[in-house]
Amino acid sequence: MKKKDVNELFVTCMNDHKEDFYRLAFSYVKNQEDALDIVQESIKKALISIKAIQKSGSIKSWFYKIVVRTSIDFLRKQKKITLVDDQTIDFLSHGKEDAYNDIDLYNALDELPIQYKTVIILRFFEDLKLEEIAEIIDENINTVKTRLYRGLKLLRIIITEEELI
Numbered sequence: 001m002k003k004k005d006v007n008e009l010f011v012t013c014m015n016d017h018k019e020d021f022y023r024l025a026f027s028y029v030k031n032q033e034d035a036l037d038i039v040q041e042s043i044k045k046a047l048i049s050i051k052a053i054q055k056s057g058s059i060k061s062w063f064y065k066i067v068v069r070t071s072i073d074f075l076r077k078q079k080k081i082t083l084v085d086d087q088t089i090d091f092l093s094h095g096k097e098d099a100y101n102d103i104d105l106y107n108a109l110d111e112l113p114i115q116y117k118t119v120i121i122l123r124f125f126e127d128l129k130l131e132e133i134a135e136i137i138d139e140n141i142n143t144v145k146t147r148l149y150r151g152l153k154l155l156r157i158i159i160t161e162e163e164l165i
Contacts, residue, residue, distance in 0.1 A: 028071035116151030
């Protein structure tokens, strides 16, 4: 593919799926500014290595892979320090009732090992097919299936334990 074509396809993909990429980054860091930083860093990494794109159909999966890896790198660097953004502080300081839907699910997801969390997020929150997930995380389809089922089993155990407490 020509460099100009790849660049145009990349820009189109970014415009068409920017909310998806942001949501994926946010699912890892739970902070608006950090999620935006991750997306920005991912775009920078993608532009540096854009010549690696072989097929136009793989741009979205390729960029998902970059976002996942950048998010995981960010978490490693932060060593799981949880920062609270200004909106959350403002929300909590006014004593409003908690408006988070499925907070138990999100807390349980945070307890999962990253390999299971990644597969579950990509499958159920990003609605990707198992084949796309396999491409994103550089694993074969059977490994993705195994991680998905083990992750769901662990998630069920974590949620059940929390309900008993």
